Amino acid sequence: MYSKTVMDHFKNPRNVGVIEGADGVGEVGNPLCGDMMSIYLKIKDEKIHDIKFQTFGCGAAIAVSSMLSEMAKGKSLDDAKRISNKDVADALEGLPKNKLHCSNLGADALKLAIQDYEDKKAGKKRPTPKRAEKHEHTHGDKCYCPYCDSEVEEGATFCMACQTDLEEAH
């Protein structure tokens, strides 16, 4: 079901842990589908000097966190912000369709961690890390089924195209 790269990162995740006194922290999660992720950054010369993560989730979620941490390490903040969910999934040699939502978590957590660092630097009050209850609408205003990518109505709990339950996950 999973690619070799996914299994490798799942079994031997890189950069697991917490950075005490991190320069930036990003936390995302979706208790409904179960995945939660925290990313810790140490920044030096506007580059990601060190990165650690913690993840509660399935094999894909853990592999995504690990791969993302490797991709981000050493990058400038601007380059790191440009890492997309798709980049992570591609680097993992693809994810099963119903696991693509897991890859969203990784890039979202990284962006939040960078934002946290930039806010602190700009003297803004550090926002309390908050776990999102629902997925953001990543394709713009419209909602799409996470299984078949058909457009579904806002708030729909059932995809007519592929006959699948959606609940809050779309």
Next chain:
Amino acid sequence: MAMINLDHLSANPLLPAVQAAMIEAIQKNYGNPSSQHKIGDQAAVALDKARESVAGLIHCATPKEVVFTSGGTESINHAIKGVAFAKADKGKHIVTSNIEHNAVLRTLRRLKMMGYQVTSLPVDEHGRVDPGDVAKAITDETILVTIMHSNNEIGTIQPIEEIARITRDKKVIFHSDATDSVGVVPMDVQKLGVDLLSFASNTFYGPTGVGGLYVRRGTMIWPLLDGGVQENNKRAGTENLIGIIGMGAAAELAIKDMPSRITYAKHLKEKLLRELPNHIEEYIVNGHPEWSLPHLVSISIKYIEGESVVLLLDEESIAVSTRSACAAGALQASHVLLSIGRDFADAQGTMVITFGEDNTEEDVERFLTVLQVAVKTLREISPLYQKPAN
């Protein structure tokens, strides 16, 4: 390394006697039971024999009450839709429970799209329905009560006899999804008092793709599949004779071996539950302590997610099942686990272990050792474990 199968609910090896019966049928009995010649007669004799075996397993009044189907899902669809369509002029109200299998839930959802009303009853913390709630839910419009015999995620067995007394009293048809019970625990449809009972052959070491629906004589039900007059006019289409012969052979073995199978499974289950605290901390055992499938253990392990555990165990050649949303591909926590009061995170860390004849005490010990390492590994990664205050 040979695989240790602790997921007998998903897949059972075909027992040698079942294999032998099927292979003999493949080689010698290719006929169509409906044909009017000797090749057909031979097939019809084998079909009748299998029907008698299966009827014996569930104690039907007559073998004619067994309808062979393609498995539990078809039987459930047949029972629910068959009654809903046959009794639509009497009413369109159906009573069920909150912890049914998807085969029931989605069949009922389909009927709701067609104008039927469904009342779904809550369960207690062990997953049992209160028969009093069933009595209260039944109205003049109620045509069917459908409540499972045992649950596939927590193993809890429902008070079917008590519910049947109520449905008989109120003259409402009662269907029970016994897919995970028939062939595992003693089953007597006459004593239970159900009108319809769904079951599957692969639950008791028979082949997949074949199952049965018990239809009490005189129960108003339409066929799901229309066509020929097979299966006493209740299920059209040429029978899956090879599969049915395998199911018959498996039923004979289940009748004979059930007491020893139950004793053995209970022994392994007790060993696992007794030794589990020596290996992991912070978990919940799901289900009813007494009214439970003898071979099933359901545990919710805190701070970790089930699919990750399954993958790590699989790497060590141990097969278990999880009810995490991620693994189910459903992206939502199990409705069964939420119904018995587990929170989202605990529901995510739920594993189901089901024992079979091929398991040994060494299997349990190896499972516990490997599980201990897997849980430790995953908790080290988990943000919930580091910050349990949340």
